[in-house]
Amino acid sequence: MKVLEKAPAKINLALDVLGKRADGYHEVRMIMTTVDLSDHIEIQETGGDRIRVRSSALYVPEDERNLAYKAADLIKTRFGIKQGVEIWIKKEIPVAAGLAGGSSDAAATIRALNRLWRLGLSYEEMAELAAAIGSDVAFCVRGGTALAIGRGEKIEPLPAPPPCWVILAKPPVSVSTAEIYQALTLDNLAHPDTDGMIAAIERGDYEGICSRLSNVLESVTIQKVEEVEQIKRVMARLGADGVLMSGSGPTVFGLVRHKSKAQRIYNGLRGFCGEVFMVRLLGGALI
Template sequence: MESVELLAPAKINLSLDVIGQRENGYHDVRMVMQSISLADQVRVTKKNQGITITSNVANIPLNENNIAVKAWKTMAHNFHLSGGIQIHLEKRIPVEAGLAGGSSNAAAVLKAVNLLYDLRLPASNLAEIGQSLGADVAYCIEGGIALAEGIGEILTPLPTLPEAWMVLVNPGFGVSTKEVYQALNYQEVSHHPDTECLVQAIKKGDWRTVADQMVNVLEEVTVEKYPQVGEIKKALSDAGLFSLMSGSGPTVFGIAETKEKAIEAGKKMQDQWKTVLVAHTV
């Protein structure tokens, strides 16, 4: 086996709560994440020497600063792997969008290297390696739906919800996760999610209650800095969808009652916003 190609799914946050801040600056969170059908394609190919990374987009670092390259370097160092690597990222997930595109790419590289070199590492080991790369990488190894705690590395898988369709709207610019967290004063957050109620609704397969309980405390920061995010959220709500910003933004998703309603709402959004995508949970 000389080449592996994997899908790297995006994620949305069904909730995001910040409950503390550590001395090292990292925040303690409680959030529920869900994989969706929007995905990048990641192809990893062995070569004799060196590292090359290519992509269909130009607005990501195509060098050692890319988290996908860092994933390869970590695996090569940990397991004394020889030779080089070629990574190609066919991006469909918007960049710096709150959808874990970079983390999902890194997770795909970890899984691809595991296959290419026949390391036979279980997902738990790959997730542990992923923690050193970024808070969402461990989650992206498994995907699905999970409660994430700590700085995002303590994961509790949750029962799969019935498939739901949604519209994702991105205003066409990226947002720095680090800057949003730095601007947040978690002690002044006005409205926290009821995470326990949300988890119970997920266990019952009750999407209506899940949608009613969706809260992201980072919205207060991002909407103030980027009013377009608030405008998108209102537009999706006005279209009859349950809307929430994902991660630190700026992407906002709206959950529809049916696939047809998602497609209809998506068409309404296309005239005003740069990137409008229809997806479903996976």
């Protein structure tokens, strides 16, 4: 028996860092939403008691460093399951891009194994497992749109934003999330208007959402990857309604209301940047 799951990418509409925690993580307050760019996870049982991960992409670890592997190992340990599984990850989301590809793969693995092994886990139980794997995994279990607080594992669902197109552009470099957070200076941060963003989402105010896009990590990543600023300028010049770097980067996204304009921006960026995608905002929850 094979179980299939989609693992959508996320973007950050707002990302704020409130301080450093005693456990070494940063206290965050961020709004995330899913987009229609997905990895595809296929899981089937195998003989023995081994977890095997395979991926279509280079540079994706296929051992215990992989978050999907960690998810399967945690479930097997927690529930005493002595059954081997093979996890096939067809990658569409760029690696180390600020789009939570690895976290979404882990979340999809949790959902898939819940079905495969008929565990009957609630969302809350799956989210608890997810929080033990990584900060963004709990959000990715349900997807949709949500406020994430704590180190990112405490999730408060929000309504879906108004439908729009999303242009994603990743420069040909990758960044380490840990290094970006480490380089962040907490003094004199220009904090996002997160409450205003929540209100704009709740009233379906597309212009209000675009005007409040903000990410405190953006300036840190720009110092290391100058292409982020260049892509932002090109997107804005081509007419995107709102432009921001997602997560710790280096992917930049632009929100666009109309398909014709989105197509022009996509075409304009393809000659400038290697990995460019034109997708829809999903917004709604997966489960």
